[in-house]
Every structure is written in C-alpha cells, then in structure tokens.
Amino acid sequence: MFRGNHQTRVDEKFRLKLPAEFKRRVDEVYGPAFYITSLDGKSAQLYPMKEWEAIEAKIVQLEPTDEEREEFQKVTSYYGQTAELDSQGRLLLPQVLRQSASLAGDVNVLGMLTYLDVTNIERFETEKKGTGGTVEMSRNKRSALAEKTKALKG
Secondary structure: OEOOEEEEEEOOOOEEEOOHHHHHHHHHHHOOEEEEEOOOOOOEEEEEHHHHHHHHHHHOOOOOOOHHHHHHHHHHHHHOEEEEOOOOOEEEOOHHHHHHOOOOEEEEEEEOEOOEEEEEHHHHHHHHEOOOOOEOOOHHHHHHHHHHHHOOOO
16 A cells, blocks of 8 residues: 655656655565556556556446546546656656646655555645645545445455
C-alpha cells in the first residue's frame, strides 16, 4: 500500500523522481513498469502495471458498447502512457498530462493505497483548502465515507 504525501520534483526533462519511500515499495512489490494516466487532467495517477492490469481485467468484462467503459477507456488512453522507472528511480510523464495538470518543478506525490497521485502543489492546496484555511475533508464527506465503510468487512 502507498501512504502519505512526499514532495518531489519534475526535472527539466519532465522526469518525476519517485520519493524514496514509494520507490522502496515499488521495488519490493511491483517492479519498474507503470501506467501513467488521469481521469480529469488535473493530476497524474501512477499505477504499477500489476494494479492497472487488475483494473483492465474488470473493465474488459463490461460490454464494449457500455458508455462508461468507452468513456473510461478514451480518457485514460488520452492521458495515458506506459513508463518504466530508470536506474535513478525516475519516470517520464506523458506530455499531454504534464501540460494539463501543470506538472513541473515541485509536486506532491500522494499515496492512494494502490497507486500514486501526482499533483501541482498550488493547485492541490487551492482546490482542497477548507474554510479554516487548511487542507481538510468536509464533515459531509467524512459522514458519507463512514456510512459506506460500516458494512464492509475487515
């Protein structure tokens, strides 16, 4: 599982240096292959290939004419590219995604359990700051999440 927030940089050649804690996890569990994509163009999702293939295995079971399947495939393919970690732990970010998500210089890399979310620091803070001026989850969303997880086992 990927957890936490680690700041890193996208260098002048548009390579993201994977934070050491996340790189250790990748080395131990996944290997160097990734699928990099987005659902909205605001951030990049870095899926170890094993995790992305699990999503594809579910999606392919839907009818090819399913509207949501088609939309998912079009958007994730538009932003998506396979990538491999180089010997220094860097991933080349796809150009279209780099531009739409403003991924240059300092970025946040958020652990999202099965994938990593890379976001422009300023954009993230602007979108997620609450009335108290801090990044926070609203009371309504906390309550909704609590309701969803009540019936789950584990």
